[in-house]
Amino acid sequence: MSSLSQLEPRPIKSSSNTQDDIVYEHIFDAILEQRLAPGTKLSEEALGEIFGVSRTIIRRALLRLSHEQVVSIRPNRGAVVAAPSVEEARQIFAARRVVELAVIELAVKNATPESLQRIRIMVQEEQNAFARGDRGSGIRLSGEFHLELARMANNTPLLNFQRSVVSQTSLIIALYEVGHQAHCSFNEHDGLLKAIESGNPERAIAMMTEHLNHIEGKLNLDNESASTDLHVVFSGVAKKKNGRSR
Amino acid sequence: MSSLSQLEPRPIKSSSNTQDDIVYEHIFDAILEQRLAPGTKLSEEALGEIFGVSRTIIRRALLRLSHEQVVSIRPNRGAVVAAPSVEEARQIFAARRVVELAVIELAVKNATPESLQRIRIMVQEEQNAFARGDRGSGIRLSGEFHLELARMANNTPLLNFQRSVVSQTSLIIALYEVGHQAHCSFNEHDGLLKAIESGNPERAIAMMTEHLNHIEGKLNLDNESASTDLHVVFSGVAKKKNGRSR
DNA sequence: CCGGGTTAGATTGTATACGAGATCACAAGA
């Protein structure tokens, strides 16, 4: 519960119209930045107090997050930040490979000067964040780079799916990363950018494949790594017990 | 509003635990069976009366449907069955190609005797439905065939995405189909089944590509077909006006 | 000292009330 204080509202980047969008984006960003660890309880009342809205709004935001699979709502037991099992992590990565490769191919095809410029700025910002030691922003911008690719691909359904798998990847990294190198090093993002600029789909696809290999390579998905958190370790068991947790 | 009476509860197939799941599945199936046309208003109070629950439950179900993009919630204006524009339809089909090809490849790889048996039964049921002239069930089973493939692929994220694009396809067909042949003829489904049984991924992928070509070929997406419904014609305009309708 | 059962407290699930905004009908003017 004390960890929720980290959600303190602060200026947020993009278009946030309604109240539940604001709440949604704050929680989403907190998860993307790994300020909210997998398994963290998301109490409706506590969040309502923090954001100054009623439980109704919080509930809507949590529902959306649960549809994107980054939050798990257990009936009568409340919401927690999702903690994908090893098997789920594998499936997420397999799905991510599918969508990322499709996205990068479309991105090369549909790139415009404007979208390329947006990506350049994004890579630059990511580099700056890591340079000044702002790990949280760095991780988030690293994820948003991939979302920007999906925007460039000009396909809303794929963008939505990308949003879901990218944020879930952030959870997987938090759970299973070994060592603590920079995630998704921005050098590779710069390389991807250049590949897109070159207009060569094969090269871009090859680079993305390698990039994803690197990300996955930093994880230990071979067996349940020794975690201190029993809830994480036995999340798969608990899931089966009541049938429909996620 | 009178069309809502078609939602009358009736025995439904699968695991429906909570109240909102029941509502969700009924509406989802009605859309899949094309008993609910794109653009149909989904009044919260009317649905609440039909299903005997309060607006709270209805709202949750509609929210989930809107996250899957089969229902469009317009702020302060209520929910309607989504009516994808031509451009959106193109994007949905492009996304569907991506996921279906990935799914069929994984399905071949992960097929088990049990999952194959489920598919066989499904194809048979679909054939029976069309044979007895039950067009609604036929269309729904045709869509569920593709969902069963995703289950066979053993990848939950891809299954969820498949669910979204398959149901949206049902809307697109309702809007843009020319002529009224059988959708997604079950012969092709039978062919796909045999390809999976043969264990040959290339053959299965080729068949799926052709199958999707057939589905898309029956549509008129070349230009905005002359529709009598201004709301459909200008749905893209209305979307831009208030920013984030879908 | 440990384990099981019971009860108080806290949290979620659902319904409902009320205010805000949109829709529709009708009337007045062009």
Place this chain on the structure above:
DNA sequence: TCTTGTGATCTCGTATACAATCTAACCCGG
């Protein structure tokens, strides 16, 4: 006749109250 303005009515958006369920602390027996 068609358009435009205005008000009544309806629907949605949000907060809140109460019921259902879970959690955890406590007590008691072994």
